[in-house]
Amino acid sequence: MLRRTKKPFYGLVALASSTIATVSIFVLAILVFVFYSLVLGILISLIALYSLATYLIPIYYINPLKSIDLSHMLTLEGSELVLDVGCGLGRATNGAAKLLTTGKVIGVDIWDKLEIPGNSPEKAYRNSEIEGVRDRVEFRYGDAFQLPFDDELFDVVICAGLLTSFRGDQEKVISIREMRRVLKTNGTLLMREPINKLRTILVLSPSIYLIHMPSKKHWMELLQHSDFKNIEYFPHRIAGSFKTIKS
Numbered sequence: 001m002l003r004r005t006k007k008p009f010y011g012l013v014a015l016a017s018s019t020i021a022t023v024s025i026f027v028l029a030i031l032v033f034v035f036y037s038l039v040l041g042i043l044i045s046l047i048a049l050y051s052l053a054t055y056l057i058p059i060y061y062i063n064p065l066k067s068i069d070l071s072h073m074l075t076l077e078g079s080e081l082v083l084d085v086g087c088g089l090g091r092a093t094n095g096a097a098k099l100l101t102t103g104k105v106i107g108v109d110i111w112d113k114l115e116i117p118g119n120s121p122e123k124a125y126r127n128s129e130i131e132g133v134r135d136r137v138e139f140r141y142g143d144a145f146q147l148p149f150d151d152e153l154f155d156v157v158i159c160a161g162l163l164t165s166f167r168g169d170q171e172k173v174i175s176i177r178e179m180r181r182v183l184k185t186n187g188t189l190l191m192r193e194p195i196n197k198l199r200t201i202l203v204l205s206p207s208i209y210l211i212h213m214p215s216k217k218h219w220m221e222l223l224q225h226s227d228f229k230n231i232e233y234f235p236h237r238i239a240g241s242f243k244t245i246k247s
């Protein structure tokens with residue numbers, strides 16, 4: 001008899017914004033087709049189909065069934081206290097928990113259901129259970145602009161795909177500075193965000209117009225503006241990770 005293994009599910013990328021954009025283009029295509037021009041209607045339909053495909057392409061780049069492998073970027077002893085800001089369903093939280101033995105990862109989020117359908121601590125705990133790290137994680141409500149923790153508490157602070165949804169540089173810097181505040185001196189910040197380059201634009205379109213995505217150089221500047229120096233960079237396919245130490 002076949003045994004079904006449970007898989008974690010970390011959510012689909014920008015589903016809500018893609019839905020709005022794709023439905024709008026399809027409606028426009030039908031209106032143009034019926035009332036204006038057959039050729040233009042077909043052309044807009046092709047754009048709508050491309051927009052539909054952008055639901056599927058990110059699944060190839062950001063596998064919703066896998067936690068983030070942080071092992072090549074973080075060398076941990078195993079007893080660290082780690083914070084994951086904007087943890088969602090635990091994609092990075094569980095990735096960090098896999099590097100721990102006696103340590104713990106706290107994931108905080110405002111659980112925005114527009115960013116991730118079904119976003120909730122219950123679903124995040126379910127993923128940790130499936131990944132076998134339930135004993136090393138804790139999920140709580142926490143706002144990235146005002147983290148509910150004392151200064152200098154964490155050995156490591158991580159975030160993945162959080163800052164891109166903040167529209168301005170100012171909001172990004174406020175949040176990075178909050179992460180710096182709760183990080184111990186000599187603690188590590190690891191930030192993984194999409195990078196503004198042609199491949200990312202093609203993959204994430206049309207949601208790209210609804211998020212604010214800096215280039216690699218600009219992310220570096222935002223970190224420097226938040227008092228981080230000596231930044232190490234790890235490229236991924238459509239994203240990049242920035243690792244830096246609080247001096």
Ligand SMILES: C[S@@+](CC[C@H](N)C(=O)[O-])C[C@H]1O[C@@H](n2cnc3c(N)ncnc32)[C@H](O)[C@@H]1O
Nearest residue numbers: 086087088091109110111112115143144160161
């Ligand atoms: C693109 S998702 C990424 C989730 C997760 N880190 C991952 O890699 O799958 C961004 C997450 O940030 C959360 N978020 C947005 N604004 C936030 C804020 N001000 N404070 C904390 N979390 C926030 C959203 O609820 C969402 O879960």
